[in-house]
Amino acid sequence: MLRFLNIKSIVPDNARNRQFFMSWGINVNFSVKRPTLHHWHHPSSDWVVLNCDGSIREGLGGYDCINRNPRGNPLFVLASTTPSSILWTKIYAIHWGLLEAVCMGIPNLIVRFDPLSAVKAINGEQQAQWATWNLLQDICELSHHVHEIRFQFYFRESNHYADWLADIVYNSNEISFCMDNLPPHAYSFL
Structure with a gap:
């Protein structure tokens, strides 16, 4: 009993x-x-924010990035899948978002994401896991192409649209959004 x-x-x-x-x-x-209460914080007028996230479901990683201007309007959105660990997937999201921001010529960038261990590894405050080392080196190289960049920890709850996109990407291989053709209600959602 x-x-x-x-x-x-x-x-x-x-x-x-x-x-x-x-x-x-x-x-x-x-x-x-x-x-x-968690909410998205607007940057100052000369900065752009890149929110990144990743998740794992049934051994498949989903990642996404939402890049927004100071008014909060999306500049680009990326989402795709990758087979890997959760930490690797989240750092992979940062890598692809940063690559797109560099291609767009964004001069001042704030990159917000979780977990805190990834933020500390990128900022050189903590030893990186060996599986993410190459990605972190690429992120460091890409960072040199941005005039000023900040990597910040952001609570998952404050990053809920990026989290939602990372979760829905499992239903397709890749999601790309053209910012010029988004329906009006999509701007308020993203």
Whole structure:
């Protein structure tokens, strides 16, 4: 017989947890996660922001980049798949987004992404994982073609459109958007 006695931990309040503990007759303290506000921060007028993200599903990596001007309007959007680890996929997104920004001649670029370990590796504050070393070297080389560049950690919740694109790319091999032909409602979405 399985018994739970004197459970003192706080359990996240959701339907699955309530059903589990109620079905076993276990009294626990449920907690509701306090919502936090995350939003996209506009850069100063002479900067452009590149938001990058990646995800893994069933062994396939999806990555994407959204490059926006200071008003928040997209300049380009890239999304595709790649078979690799989550960290490699996220750094790969940065590589392709930075390459596109260099090709467009963007002079001042802020690159926002997670995880923090990747930000620290790119900024030279932490040893890079060997699997990402070549990509990080390419990013370093590409950075020399931008007048000024900043790599910043950005909470996943603040990067939700990039996260969403990285997740939907599994339904196709590549997604490309032409900024000149986007429907008007797409600008507010991206």
